[in-house]
Every structure is written in structure tokens, then in C-alpha cells.
Amino acid sequence: MSEEQSNDYWKANLRLIQWSLVIWALVSFGFGILLRPLLSGIKVGGTDLGFWFAQQGSILVFLALIFFYAWRMNKLDRQHGVDEQ
Amino acid sequence: MMDQFTINLLFVGASFALYIGIAIWARAGTTSxxxxxxxxxxxxxxxxxxxxxxxxxxxxxxxxxxxxxxxxxxxxxxxxxxxxxxxxxxxxxxxxxxxxxxxxxxxxxxxxxxxxxxxxxxxxxxxxxxxxxxxxxxxxxxxxxxxxxxxxxxxxxxxxxxxxxxxxxxxxxxxxxxxxxxxxxxxxxxxxxxxxxxxxxxxxxxxxxxxxxxxxxxxxxxxxxxxxxxxxxxxxxxxxxxxxxxxxxxxxxxxxxxxxxxxxxxxxxxxxxxxxxxxxxxxxxxxxxxxxxxxxxxxxxxARLNITDLMWPNGTDGQAVSLEQIENEPQYDWMATWQKTGLLGWEDKNGDGRIQYYNDASPAMEEKAAANGWAGNELTNFNRDILVLANPEIxxxxxxxxxxxxxxxxxxxxxxxxxxxxxxxxxxxxxxxxxxxxxxxxxxxxxxxxxxxxxxxxxxxxxxxxxxxxxxxxxxxxxxxxxxxxxxxxxxxxxxxxxxxxxxxxxxxxxxxxxxxxxxxxxxxxxxxxxxxxxxxxxxxxxxxxxxxxxxxxxxxxxxxxxxxxxxxxxxxxxxxxxxxxxxxxxxxxxxxxx
Missing domain, CATH: 1.20.1730.10 (Sodium/glucose cotransporter)
Known part of the structure; x- marks a missing residue:
């Protein structure tokens, strides 16, 4: 495999990681902590959406993120011809 | 009817037998x-x-x-x-x-x-x-x-x-x-x-x-x-x-x-x-x-809700739980068992035969405590680490x-x-x-x-x-x-x-x-x-x-x-x-x- 090919693969991977980490931070540090006051108008079962994100929502999003990343990367591996054979 | 101690031993013993059995079955041979x-x-x-x-x-x-x-x-x-x-x-x-x-x-x-x-x-x-x-x-x-x-x-x-x-x-x-x-x-x-x-x-x-x-x-x-x-x-x-x-x-x-x-x-x-x-x-x-x-x-x-309810069986406006209840009623048995570990403790400070559980450091409670003759929080020790284990008993x-x-x-x-x-x-x-x-x-x-x-x-x-x-x-x-x-x-x-x-x-x-x-x-x-x-x-x-x-x-x-x-x-x-x-x-x- 050429150096250029592997650079493209790595760049695509880094882009994916960046976006995933933005979401990761948004649901936990964002919705769960810092942005909670902004979400306080949205009521969820006796409290607000920020509380839900801090105790349930962030965990669910983390799960979705990891599976999404694994699926995308395994596809990316094949597209760039760097998957295990 | 088996007592709780025997039941615990049985469950813990059976689970350990299982783990050790598996460990023997899959014993490690090489360093790898x-x-x-x-x-x-x-x-x-x-x-x-x-x-x-x-x-x-x-x-x-x-x-x-x-x-x-x-x-x-x-x-x-x-x-x-x-x-x-x-x-x-x-x-x-x-x-x-x-x-x-x-x-x-x-x-x-x-x-x-x-x-x-x-x-x-x-x-x-x-x-x-x-x-x-x-x-x-x-x-x-x-x-x-x-x-x-x-x-x-x-x-x-x-x-x-x-x-x-x-x-x-x-x-x-x-x-x-x-x-x-x-x-x-x-x-x-x-x-x-x-x-x-x-x-x-x-x-x-x-x-x-x-x-x-x-x-x-x-x-x-x-x-x-x-x-x-x-x-x-x-x-x-x-x-x-x-x-x-x-x-x-x-x-x-x-x-x-x-x-x-x-x-x-x-x-x-x-x-x-x-x-x-x-x-x-x-x-x-x-x-x-x-x-x-x-x-x-x-x-x-x-658990927080259940504990508070047990300590205030008549609601937070009513009378606190009495020492008699803690000793005699089965839903309070966990308190005596956990007291033995030294991780849970209570003391009837004002001698009224009841255990008042509240935040005595809160200024808002001072007036209420004075009016009711409370002399401080009487659930004196509740180690956080016991909560999950005590939870089913609570x-x-x-x-x-x-x-x-x-x-x-x-x-x-x-x-x-x-x-x-x-x-x-x-x-x-x-x-x-x-x-x-x-x-x-x-x-x-x-x-x-x-x-x-x-x-x-x-x-x-x-x-x-x-x-x-x-x-x-x-x-x-x-x-x-x-x-x-x-x-x-x-x-x-x-x-x-x-x-x-x-x-x-x-x-x-x-x-x-x-x-x-x-x-x-x-x-x-x-x-x-x-x-x-x-x-x-x-x-x-x-x-x-x-x-x-x-x-x-x-x-x-x-x-x-x-x-x-x-x-x-x-x-x-x-x-x-x-x-x-x-x-x-x-x-x-x-x-x-x-x-």
C-alpha cells in the first residue's frame, strides 16, 4: 500500500474521531453539566433534561457512538484496503 | 425457615464454588x-x-x-x-x-x-x-x-x-x-x-x-x-x-x-x-x-426515598421512628445487623425514645429542631458504602x-x-x-x-x-x-x-x-x-x-x-x-x- 493511501485512511479516521468526540463532550460536559441551565425548561419526569442526560442520556449516546465508530471504521478499513485478511 | 446468615453463606459459597471450578478447568499453562x-x-x-x-x-x-x-x-x-x-x-x-x-x-x-x-x-x-x-x-x-x-x-x-x-x-x-x-x-x-x-x-x-x-x-x-x-x-x-x-x-x-x-x-x-x-x-x-x-x-x-420513609414512618411532618420500632419491627432488622459492622449507628441524643434523622447543619432546621426539642441528627453514622448491600433489606x-x-x-x-x-x-x-x-x-x-x-x-x-x-x-x-x-x-x-x-x-x-x-x-x-x-x-x-x-x-x-x-x-x-x-x-x- 502506498504512503498516500495510508495517509488518506488516517485523515478520514481522524475526522471521524473528531466529530465523535464533539458529540461525546456535548452530551456529557455540555447537556449534562454546563448547558443544563439552558435545558431547564424541558421537563423530564419531575426534573429537567440536563439531569436526564447526566444520569441516563449520556451513557446511551456513548454506547451508540462506540458502535457507530466501530462500524464506520471497519467499513473504512475495507475501502482503503487496510483491513485484516 | 433458614435465617439470613445461612442464606448468605449459601449464595456466597455456591458462587465461589462456581468461580473456583472454572479457574481449575481453565488453568493457565504457559506464560503467554x-x-x-x-x-x-x-x-x-x-x-x-x-x-x-x-x-x-x-x-x-x-x-x-x-x-x-x-x-x-x-x-x-x-x-x-x-x-x-x-x-x-x-x-x-x-x-x-x-x-x-x-x-x-x-x-x-x-x-x-x-x-x-x-x-x-x-x-x-x-x-x-x-x-x-x-x-x-x-x-x-x-x-x-x-x-x-x-x-x-x-x-x-x-x-x-x-x-x-x-x-x-x-x-x-x-x-x-x-x-x-x-x-x-x-x-x-x-x-x-x-x-x-x-x-x-x-x-x-x-x-x-x-x-x-x-x-x-x-x-x-x-x-x-x-x-x-x-x-x-x-x-x-x-x-x-x-x-x-x-x-x-x-x-x-x-x-x-x-x-x-x-x-x-x-x-x-x-x-x-x-x-x-x-x-x-x-x-x-x-x-x-x-x-x-x-x-x-x-x-x-x-434507596434515599426508602431510608427517609423508614426514619419518618409518619411523614416528614409527623413523629420520627421510635427506638421500640427499630428493635421490634421486622423492616428495621437491617439496622441491627449493620450496626454490628460499625458502619451504621444511631443515638437518642434528646432521650425522647425516637431517632430524628435530619440535617442539623442546616440553618433552616434550627427553628424546627428547637420547637420539637431535637438535639441534633440522631442517625449518627451511615457509611455510604453500605447502601447497596443494605438496599434489599431496607x-x-x-x-x-x-x-x-x-x-x-x-x-x-x-x-x-x-x-x-x-x-x-x-x-x-x-x-x-x-x-x-x-x-x-x-x-x-x-x-x-x-x-x-x-x-x-x-x-x-x-x-x-x-x-x-x-x-x-x-x-x-x-x-x-x-x-x-x-x-x-x-x-x-x-x-x-x-x-x-x-x-x-x-x-x-x-x-x-x-x-x-x-x-x-x-x-x-x-x-x-x-x-x-x-x-x-x-x-x-x-x-x-x-x-x-x-x-x-x-x-x-x-x-x-x-x-x-x-x-x-x-x-x-x-x-x-x-x-x-x-x-x-x-x-x-x-x-x-x-x-
Whole structure:
């Protein structure tokens, strides 16, 4: 495999990681902590959406993120011809 | 009818027989099997074992109690200990699997082409792991103390002996299958009582949904009801943010980074067949972890509600529970059993024959206390670490549920203690002795030194576990801070930056570890010895940063120092740049061994 090919693969991977980490931070540090006051108008079962994100929502999003990343990367591996054979 | 003690013994005994049976069946033979289980483990199996390894006394025994008595502000544990898996899956696991060695420090030693880097990594791993084991021993003491109905100290000593015997038995291979069994025991033990309690309080069988549902007895939302009754007693409202936001963010970040820097978790990803499996494995691990973590906040909130109801059976406006009720009514039996461990205590200060439980530090309660002749909070001691284990008794659930929870708590503490002891012993025998001191050591000698290292680690942890620097989950949080400040940055830079050279990595790790260790010791006492602390977490040295939250700052220092030093010293050699390039690409990973 050429150096250029592997650079493209790595760049695509880094882009994916960046976006995933933005979401990761948004649901936990964002919705769960810092942005909670902004979400306080949205009521969820006796409290607000920020509380839900801090105790349930962030965990669910983390799960979705990891599976999404694994699926995308395994596809990316094949597209760039760097998957295990 | 069997008494509770016999039921507990039966459940704990049966679960132990199961684990030991599996350990004998899958006994480790070669060194390769001892460390990495022959790289032949399916991602789902591996995920389950990782979950058991990961969810320790801190998650099982301690965490819900910390949430119960603080509320929203302790959501940090939930986000921190799950969010770390995202970092692990995206930033570390697949690359370390591709690299294909046994231990974390081997990677650091090879990537930074420096035996010194490897040695420093080993020291970082040992410091973090031993701190972690101290937290486990605290939990083991609580669990054994309760189920054998002895004092906390006796429980701890018995527990230490069991953990040692157990960890010496087999290596990773034995441990992997044992841990699958332990996962099943611990998740059933955690969720079954939670389902019962959620049904009792909200009618919803899923605790995580019940938490946001309506409280059947009052018709109000459960969390609104809880806010109201704790407010009535002068405590901080459950769902409201009270603490410092900056510290909360830092603490969550420290736990996340630390998760991705702990050797016993990372080691797990060396054992999957393929690089792509390492990515899935992290996801499966989090699935199995999430089952407990989505339940924990419900356990905490519902237990807080139940405890308050028991202490105020006539409502927070009525009369408090009487001593007579505590002695005679069956739903108060748990109080007498837990009193024996020394972790629960009450005192009728005003001599009115009743136990008033309220926040006597709250100015709002002064008037009410004076009017009613209360002389301070009379539920004088409620150790947070007993909440989960006492929970089924508090909710008056059947005896077999109580026995199951005892078995689950022990499974959680034991599986993690065993995984950590394995990480410590491999660090000492494989990296320290074979890697640095005596490279010509025989396989036999290596295994022997691994076992001696385990024994020493457990002795130190037991000694410090007698006077722990905090509740189990808090001590464990310190270990995460140490891992966050030392190991995670080195691993991440090793993969994502070819610029960082040997000197940069060593300087970064040393700086991160030292600063964090000193900050922790200044607040928790030197080597955790009581009475030697100069500061208190209530009024920390640096702004509002508690010692448990410092790991994130330590990590930032590690990154900064590494970049600075690498910029001033000789560039990374070409062959190392090639190594980094190959680690980034899945193709060419060493084949998995079957077993």
C-alpha cells in the first residue's frame, strides 16, 4: 500500500474521531453539566433534561457512538484496503 | 425457615464454588496464556469479562450510595466511568491490539525506544493499580463484614486472604471465564433488587425508567417527591446542582481519561482476535457496564426515598421512628445487623425514645429542631458504602435477594481485585524483572516473581484499606486520577503523534505522575497515612479543584511537558515513525491463537 493511501485512511479516521468526540463532550460536559441551565425548561419526569442526560442520556449516546465508530471504521478499513485478511 | 446468615453463606459459597471450578478447568499453562489468554477470545465474551473486571466494589457497592446522599452532583461517576470507554474505543484499543504485545508498558517501551520509558510506565501502573486495590479492599471489608456478621476490620482481613488465594489460582485465561460467571452473578445481584424496588415505588419494572416515573404512593413524580422530602429535612435538594461546576467538569474528565489509562482494562484489548474486534469489544464492554450504570442512579434515588420513609414512618411532618420500632419491627432488622459492622449507628441524643434523622447543619432546621426539642441528627453514622448491600433489606425484599446481593458485591470486588493483581504482577515480573533487572529469568522464575508481587501488593492494600482515604468509590477515583495523569497521555501521544520522542514521553509521565501524587498526598495524607494532610478537599489548594479531580490537570501537564521536551531534543528516529505508521493500520496484525 502506498504512503498516500495510508495517509488518506488516517485523515478520514481522524475526522471521524473528531466529530465523535464533539458529540461525546456535548452530551456529557455540555447537556449534562454546563448547558443544563439552558435545558431547564424541558421537563423530564419531575426534573429537567440536563439531569436526564447526566444520569441516563449520556451513557446511551456513548454506547451508540462506540458502535457507530466501530462500524464506520471497519467499513473504512475495507475501502482503503487496510483491513485484516 | 433458614435465617439470613445461612442464606448468605449459601449464595456466597455456591458462587465461589462456581468461580473456583472454572479457574481449575481453565488453568493457565504457559506464560503467554497467563497474560493474554492466547488472544482467542470473542468480543462479546471479552466485553463481558471486561465489564466484570471493570465494575468493581466502587461501581457495585459504593457508587449508588454516593449518588443517593448527594444527588445530581455525583452524576460525575456515571458519566466519567462510562465516557472513558469512548476514549478507549476511539483512541487506544485498536492500535494497542495491532501492536500486539502483552502489556501497556511494553508498548510504551517500544514506541519510545527507551527502557527508561518502560520503567517509568511500570511505576505509574503500579502506583495507580495499588491505589485502586486499596479501594477494592475497602469494599471487600464492607461486604465480608456484613455477610459474616463481623466487624469491618475482621471482614477486611478475611477478604484479603480470599482475594489472594483466588488471584494466585490462575492467570488471565482462568480469570476470563471466571469473570464471565462473575459478571452474570453481579449483574443479576444488582438489577433484581432494583427491579423489585422500582416496582414497589413506581410500578415500572425498569429502574432507569421508574426513576423518571411517578411515585405510586403519592402520585407525584418520584424525583419531585424526593426533592421535597429531603428539603423538608434540611438536606440539599436531590436533582439540583449545588457544588462547584469547574470541579465537576474536571472530576468527570479525570474519571474518563483514567478509564482509558488503567492497565487492567487496556490489557483486555490485547486478548481479542482482531483489530476490528478490539473496536467492537469496547462497545460490548460498555453494553454490559451500562446495564449496571443505567440502574445505579435509580438504586440511589429509590434507596434515599426508602431510608427517609423508614426514619419518618409518619411523614416528614409527623413523629420520627421510635427506638421500640427499630428493635421490634421486622423492616428495621437491617439496622441491627449493620450496626454490628460499625458502619451504621444511631443515638437518642434528646432521650425522647425516637431517632430524628435530619440535617442539623442546616440553618433552616434550627427553628424546627428547637420547637420539637431535637438535639441534633440522631442517625449518627451511615457509611455510604453500605447502601447497596443494605438496599434489599431496607426495601424488605425476600432473604434470597439479600443473599444474592452479598454474592454479587463480593463478585464485583473480587473480579476487579484479581484483574488488578494480575496487572501488577505482570508489570513487576514481565516488565520490571524480565524487562530490566534479569532478562535471562526462566519462565518458572517469572511466574514465581509474579505471585510474590501479588502477595506484596495485597498486603500493602490491606494495610492501607484499614484506614482508607475515602469511601471505596472515592479511593478508586484517586487511582483514576493517577492513571489519567501518567499513562493515558503517553499512550495517546505514542499513537497520534510521531513528534513525541523518548525524552518527551519520559519527562511527561514523570511530571504528570509526580504533580498528581503530590497534590493527592497533600490532601489525603502522605501515603494515605491519616493526620499527614496539609489541605482538605473542602478547601483545596488550587481554586476548587479537589484531589480526586486533579488527574485531568496532571494529564494536561503531561501533554505540555512532553511536547516541550520533545521539541528541544533529538527527533524520533525513522524506524519508530514506521512503527507508529504500522500501528495505525489494521492490516498485518499478528494472528489470533486458538485455545
Amino acid at each position: 496464556e497467563f497474560y493474554a489468554a492466547g488472544r482467542g477470545i470473542h468480543p462479546v465474551t471479552n466485553g463481558m469479562a471486561t465489564a466484570a473486571d471493570w465494575m468493581s466494589a466502587a461501581s457495585f457497592i459504593s457508587m449508588a450510595g454516593l449518588i443517593a446522599f448527594v444527588g445530581y452532583d455525583n452524576s460525575t461517576y456515571l458519566m466519567g466511568w462510562t465516557g472513558g470507554y469512548v476514549l478507549l474505543a476511539l483512541l487506544l484499543a485498536p492500535y494497542l491490539r495491532k501492536f500486539g504485545k502483552y502489556t501497556v508498558s511494553e508498548f510504551i517501551g517500544d514506541r519510545f525506544y527507551s527502557p527508561t520509558a518502560r520503567l517509568v510506565a511500570v511505576i505509574c501502573l503500579i502506583v495507580a493499580s495499588v491505589t485502586y486495590v486499596i479501594g477494592q479492599m475497602t469494599g471487600v471489608g464492607v461486604a465480608f463484614g456484613r455477610f459474616l456478621e463481623v466487624s469491618n476490620t475482621t471482614g477486611l482481613l478475611i477478604g484479603a486472604a480470599v482475594v489472594f488465594a483466588y488471584a494466585v489460582f490462575g492467570g488471565m485465561k482462568g480469570v476470563t471465564y471466571t469473570q464471565v460467571a462473575q459478571y452474570v452473578v453481579l449483574i443479576l445481584a444488582y438489577t433484581i433488587p432494583a427491579v423489585f424496588i422500582s416496582l414497589q415505588l413506581t410500578g415500572n419494572p425498569i429502574p432507569g425508567l421508574g426513576l423518571f416515573g411517578d411515585h405510586t404512593a403519592s402520585g407525584e413524580p418520584l424525583l419531585a417527591k424526593l426533592d421535597q422530602i429531603v428539603r423538608d429535612l434540611g438536606f440539599a435538594e436531590y436533582t439540583v446542582h449545588h457544588g462547584d461546576t469547574f470541579n465537576m467538569v474536571l472530576f468527570t474528565l479525570s474519571l474518563m481519561i483514567g478509564t482509558a489509562g488503567l492497565p487492567h482494562v487496556i490489557m483486555r484489548f490485547f486478548t481479542v482476535p482482531k483489530v476490528s474486534d478490539a473496536r467492537w469489544s469496547a462497545g460490548w464492554a460498555l453494553v454490559f457496564i451500562a446495564l449496571l450504570y443505567l440502574t445505579a442512579p435509580a438504586v440511589g434515588a429509590m 426495601a424488605n425484599l425476600p432473604g434470597w435477594v439479600v443473599g444474592l446481593v452479598a454474592a454479587g458485591g463480593l463478585a464485583a470486588a473480587l473480579s476487579t481485585a484479581a484483574g488488578l493483581l494480575l496487572a501488577i504482577s505482570s508489570a513487576v515480573s514481565h516488565d520490571l524483572i524480565k524487562g530490566a533487572i534479569n532478562p535471562s529469568i526462566s519462565e518458572r522464575g517469572e511466574l514465581l516473581s509474579a505471585r510474590i508481587a501479588m502477595a506484596v501488593a495485597i498486603a500493602v492494600a490491606t494495610y492501607l484499606g484499614l484506614n482508607p482515604p475515602g469511601f471505596a468509590a472515592q479511593t478508586v477515583a484517586l487511582a483514576f486520577g493517577l492513571a489519567a495523569a501518567s499513562i493515558f497521555p503517553a499512550l495517546m501521544m505514542g499513537i497520534f503523534s510521531t513528534k513525541i520522542n523518548n525524552h518527551g514521553a519520559v519527562a511527561g509521565m514523570v511530571a504528570g505522575l509526580l504533580v498528581t501524587v503530590v497534590y493527592i498526598f497533600l490532601h489525603k495524607g502522605w501515603f494515605f497515612i491519616p493526620g499527614t494532610a496539609s489541605f482538605d478537599d473542602a478547601d483545596p489548594l488550587l481554586f476548587t479543584v479537589k484531589s480526586t479531580s486533579f488527574g485531568a490537570i496532571g494529564a494536561a501537564i503531561n501533554f505540555a511537558v512532553a511536547y516541550l521536551v520533545a521539541g528541544m531534543t533529538k527527533e524520533t528516529p525513522q524506524e519508530i515513525k514506521e512503527l507508529v505508521r504500522s500501528v495505525r493500520i489494521p492490516r498485518g496484525a499478528a494472528a489470533a491463537q486458538s485455545h
